[in-house]
Amino acid sequence: MTTDDEVSDASRGPADLVRRRGGGRKSSGRQRSSHSLDAVVSEAVALLDEGGEAALTFRALAARLGGGVGSIYWYVSSKDELLERAADHVLGGVLTATAHLGQGEDPIAEVRELAIAFYAATVNRPWLGAYFLQDTGTQVNGLMFFDRVGRELMRLDLTPRQRLDAVSAVMAYVVGVAADRGQDPPPEVRDGRVPVDEFVSEFRASIRAMDSRAFPFLHHIADEFAAHDDAEQFRAGLDLLLAGLRLQSGR
Amino acid sequence: MTTDDEVSDASRGPADLVRRRGGGRKSSGRQRSSHSLDAVVSEAVALLDEGGEAALTFRALAARLGGGVGSIYWYVSSKDELLERAADHVLGGVLTATAHLGQGEDPIAEVRELAIAFYAATVNRPWLGAYFLQDTGTQVNGLMFFDRVGRELMRLDLTPRQRLDAVSAVMAYVVGVAADRGQDPPPEVRDGRVPVDEFVSEFRASIRAMDSRAFPFLHHIADEFAAHDDAEQFRAGLDLLLAGLRLQSGR
DNA sequence: ACCTGAACACCGTTCAAGT
């Protein structure tokens, strides 16, 4: 419905199954501010989205929540846990965004949609790269997503082991693409401070400048690289993986 | 030849094509210590391997090099650059370890070997997850590896675009698997402080404890998960990807 | 050209104290 392509926010996840601390105590709170796990994590994600990994600071987060630094530790025991929960929060958004899937004829097509939705949530969020599927305890949504993908594969004629391997492969691929941002246009280009054309021709020039005997392939794909679209490239790789899976399942 | 499966070290890379600063000035150096880009990066990798990301500190690195903190900035302009170079250094090791490849009949089999060697270098190095292929300028070995994989695909009947997409997919997959460590045994198990069996049965128990209607797939693969081998799982996913590629290339 | 180390600004985490 909304047309924000910057960090499309279906971030708000489904019910956190985790023991929630910090209920709805609203009454009689006067000058002391009152948070909740949800507020802490949501604001953390917002901070991350606005300013990248460096912007998430306990002090900045506390200021944003209108409280003291120490309070955050009531909800979260370390920065690592905070980042894990932030990543899981994003995955929660993916879950709700894909809640309608799972009825389709073709299980592999469903997996494709799930993976694409996952990918969409990671674009413009370079910060969550390494934080998916860290600790099973704090990342229910991660487990849930894993399960949803796997459920589709249960409709295919595969062994449990093959199913596990396939789900793991799809997840790894998505996370890998998310982590790989960097061959891409640098920030000054994405911001529009430098025109794309300029970046592209500069990039092409720098490839041409390299020894073509040392880097024959880079020369070979210089034009393609300059013109490629990230999302398309993601789908191309995903489709290779899924084609292999389809083959394995005998269709 | 060596049988260290802990961080198998073919780390020492081929000629750094990068402008080297800090030549071999050895004479007349008295109490001032003298470094080199190579020493700085090698020791950084060592620190990282021994103690993880948290262990790499400018102060610790300086102490190890026997010098002052400031000196490091002569070779490297930030911690980010240091980590990029460290990642590239590891990839350099992969390049030398696979120097013999490229003559084989089947290009796809060669790609498979390259990917497996890449994977082997990332196991036990959770720290390099996000640092591959960041800045083309400082990561020659990354470009070189990319090119080597691509070169194999030039022997297949594909369009340049398809080749680019395939190489990117393979790289993303490897990086993704590397980043995904975490469903795996936690450190206290890898260290041997807690026996593997105990972890495995505990894990299985925790899956059984979950609602089987909410997580049918997790129940389905609980046994497989407990028994799976990471390297095998990596190869299984890689083979799906390569099967798709083989199909696309018409064999 | 390269190294030193004190100094700076900032960070995650702790904790005695408050309500």
Added chain:
DNA sequence: ACCTGAACACCGTTCAAGT
């Protein structure tokens, strides 16, 4: 039960000074 903020230990980075 939850919040506060000063205090602590430590970090990346800078820079005037040395050789």
